[in-house]
Structures are given as structure tokens and as C-alpha cells.
Amino acid sequence: MSTDADRVEPQRSKARQLPSLGLVDRFDRPMRDLRISVTDRCNFRCVYCMPKKVFGRDYSFLDRNELLSFEEIERVARISAAHGVRKIRLTGGEPLLRRGIEGLIERLAALRTPEGERLEIALTTNGSALAVKAAALKAAGLDRVTVSIDSLDDELFQSINDVRFPVSRVLDGIDAAHQAGLGPIKLNMVVKRGVNDGEILDMAAHFKDTPFTLRFIEFMDVGTTNGWSLDEVVPSSEIIERIGAVFPLEQIAPVVPGEVAKRWRYRDGGGEVGVISSVTNAFCGTCNRARISTEGKLFTCLFADEGHDLRALLRGGADDAELASAMASIWGARDDRYSEIRSELTPGLRQARNRIEMSYIGG
Numbered sequence: 082m083s084t085d086a087d088r089v090e091p092q093r094s095k096a097r098q099l100p101s102l103g104l105v106d107r108f109d110r111p112m113r114d115l116r117i118s119v120t121d122r123c124n125f126r127c128v129y130c131m132p133k134k135v136f137g138r139d140y141s142f143l144d145r146n147e148l149l150s151f152e153e154i155e156r157v158a159r160i161s162a163a164h165g166v167r168k169i170r171l172t173g174g175e176p177l178l179r180r181g182i183e184g185l186i187e188r189l190a191a192l193r194t195p196e197g198e199r200l201e202i203a204l205t206t207n208g209s210a211l212a213v214k215a216a217a218l219k220a221a222g223l224d225r226v227t228v229s230i231d232s233l234d235d236e237l238f239q240s241i242n243d244v245r246f247p248v249s250r251v252l253d254g255i256d257a258a259h260q261a262g263l264g265p266i267k268l269n270m271v272v273k274r275g276v277n278d279g280e281i282l283d284m285a286a287h288f289k290d291t292p293f294t295l296r297f298i299e300f301m302d303v304g305t306t307n308g309w310s311l312d313e314v315v316p317s318s319e320i321i322e323r324i325g326a327v328f329p330l331e332q333i334a335p336v337v338p339g340e341v342a343k344r345w346r347y348r349d350g351g352g353e354v355g356v357i358s359s360v361t362n363a364f365c366g367t368c369n370r371a372r373i374s375t376e377g378k379l380f381t382c383l384f385a386d387e388g389h390d391l392r393a394l395l396r397g398g399a400d401d402a403e404l405a406s407a408m409a410s411i412w413g414a415r416d417d418r419y420s421e422i423r424s425e426l427t428p429g430l431r432q433a434r435n436r437i438e439m440s441y442i443g444g
């Protein structure tokens with residue numbers, strides 16, 4: 082069923098272009114970062130993302146012809162680059178499950194900005210296939226990977242991924258990615274109180290003095306299937322306090338505008354950690370991320386309840402100018418700041434909304 086948000090009107094672009102920023106939204110936020118979900122499938126069933134009771138045997142994933150093809154993704158990415166996108170991140174589901182992903186990476190690596198620069202191409206993965214694929218991904222043109230790893234305790238790790246996948250294979254994958262030159266590598270740990278918050282210090286100690294940057298992510302209320310509750314969120318401030326009590330830390334300035342992680346460095350020179358405070362310290366003011374879902378809907382916020390159907394345009398014969406105009410009008414109308422207004426949402430309202438799942442849109 083088509084909704085207002087679905088309807089895309091290519092001819093009515095009122096989007097503004099600021100000379101230094103390219104396309105901007107209603108709050109002057111540029112579109113810099115494009116996250117593309119290449120599959121809604123995953124070989125893990127992380128309890129906070131794809132719980133088995135929802136994503137079980139009977140769950141119907143998208144058919145192949147519903148996914149955007151590599152040609153379609155390349156077209157959207159090319160137009161996005163003309164609108165100001167400088168970085169593309171492939172995600173999912175588990176992006177390494179998409180057959181021939183290297184071919185997509187080759188196409189994206191060949192794109193250029195209006196100034197003739199190549200885009201940065203990154204990928205977020207659960208790491209399960211990295212040991213096998215890292216070298217081919219690098220050869221195809223991938224710049225960097227971010228690997229999700231929620232615990233070093235094998236029993237706990239297996240209970241979180243819920244498919245008995247051993248943490249040692251993810252660690253092997255991280256090493257393979259490092260050997261292949263897919264760095265700097267970031268590691269994401271979603272922290273859930275009472276589940277893996279006891280692992281914070283072990284994780285920090287393990288990855289201190291390594292080339293990897295560990296980032297702690299507050300458990301978010303994405304989707305409607307992960308049974309989110311504020312009590313399970315460990316605020317970033319607490320995480321920094323806990324680590325800092327053992328390994329003294331100092332905050333450092335962001336390198337890139339719109340960077341979501343707050344960065345802290347070990348005072349003894351042992352590298353840095355990051356915290357992503359999506360719940361306790363919203364960063365909507367600088368949010369420059371657009372997201373394309375697996376079947377080609379453009380979402381201007383991770384917490385949007387509906388996306389804009391670009392696939393209908395792509396398959397309906399729209400030319401590049403129409404597609405560019407449609408994307409410009411969607412971004413130009415953007416006024417999302419969900420995290421900033423989250424505190425105003427009542428539990429009743431939360432239930433009423435039809436929010437998208439993390440496994441569908443990617444992180």
C-alpha cells in the first residue's frame with residue numbers, strides 16, 4: 082500500500098543547495114553518508130536485533146527480485162554522490178551474504194564526486210565470513226570494515242548471536258581484515274545491561290594497544306521486535322567512567338563533522354575508544370546520513386516509520402534527472418530529529434508507531 086511518505090514527486094524539488102555543502106535539509110544538514118542495506122537476511126539471530134521468535138523458520142524474507150540490483154544501487158549511489166555523499170557504507174542484514182558483493186564494491190569504487198574524488202567505501206559486518214572474504218573485498222575496492230563483536234566470552238557471545246557461532250572465528254576475521262589492509266578497523270559492541278555490560282572492561286583491555294578502535298553503542302529502541310527498555314541501556318557516561326577508573330582516559334575532538342562516536346584516548350598512549358550515545362546524548366543536529374533499505378526505500382532517519390520508494394522510480398523508467406530531483410526533494414524536506422525528541426515519546430506512542438527493524442535498514 083502506498084503512503085504519503087512513499088509518494089515521490091520528482092517535479093517539485095524545492096531543495097536548497099548551499100555552495101559549500103551541496104544539498105541540505107531543513108536544518109542545513111548536508112547528505113554526506115549513504116548507508117545501503119544489501120540484504121535483509123543474516124546468519125546470526127542476535128537477540129537484540131533478529132530474535133528467533135520473530136525471525137524464525139516461518140519468517141518471509143524478501144524475494145531476490147524485490148532487492149535492488151547492483152545496477153540500481155550504483156545508480157542511486159552515483160546520484161547521491163552528485164548531491165554531496167562522500168561515504169558509502171554497505172550493511173544489512175549481513176552484507177557478506179549478498180552473492181557477488183565484490184562486484185557491487187567494484188562498481189561503487191569506480192564512482193567519483195563532482196570534484197573527481199573517489200568515495201570512501203565501508204562495510205559493517207558480523208565478521209563471520211571475513212576470514213574467507215577479506216582479501217577479495219580489498220581487491221574489489223573496499224576501504225574499511227566495521228565489525229560487530231559484543232563479547233569475548235565464547236559462551237556469552239554464542240548466546241547473543243543465538244546460532245552458536247564462536248567468537249574465535251570473528252577474531253580470526255578481524256585479523257584477516259587487518260592483514261588485507263581494510264583499516265582503520267572499528268569494532269562495535271552493543272551494550273545491554275544485565276547481558277554483556279560485565280564485559281566492558283575485558284573488551285577494553287583486549288583491544289587496548291591494538292590497531293583496532295572499540296566503540297560502545299547504547300542499546301537502541303529501533304524496530305518493534307527487540308523488546309527495548311530504558312533500564313537495559315548503559316549510558317555512555319557510565320561506560321567511560323568504568324573504563325577510566327582502570328585505564329585513565331581523556332576526550333579528544335571529532336575529526337569529521339557529523340561523527341557519531343565521541344572519542345576518548347588512553348592517557349598512556351594505548352589507542353582510543355569511542356562511545357555512541359544514541360539514547361542519552363542525541364546527535365541529530367549533525368546527522369548527515371541517508372539510508373537505502375534492501376528493496377530501495379530511502380529513509381532519512383533510522384527511526385522513520387516509512388521510507389520513500391526509489392525502486393518504483395528506478396523501475397518505472399525515471400531518468401537520472403528525475404531521480405536526482407526526487408532525492409533532492411526528499412532530503413530538502415527532511416526535518417527528522419527522532420533521538421532528540423525521544424524523551425517526549427510515551428510508551429503508548431512507541432507501541433503505536435510502525436518502526437523499521439535494524440536488520441532491514443542496517444546500522
Ligand code: SAM
Binds near residue numbers: 207229299301302444
Ligand atoms: N550484520 C552486520 C553487523 O552485525 O555488523 C550489519 C548490520 S547490523 C544491523 C549493524 C549494527 O547495528 C551492528 O553493529 C549491530 O550491533 C547494531 N545494532 C543492531 N540492533 C541494535 C540496537 N537495537 N541497538 C544498537 N545497535 C544495534
Ligand code: SF4
Binds near residue numbers: 123127229439
Ligand atoms: Fe545479524 Fe547484524 Fe542483526 Fe546480528 S546485528 S542479527 S549480525 S544483522
Ligand code: SF4
Binds near residue numbers: 366
Ligand atoms: Fe539521525 Fe534520526 Fe538518528 Fe537523529 S534519530 S541521529 S535524525 S538517524
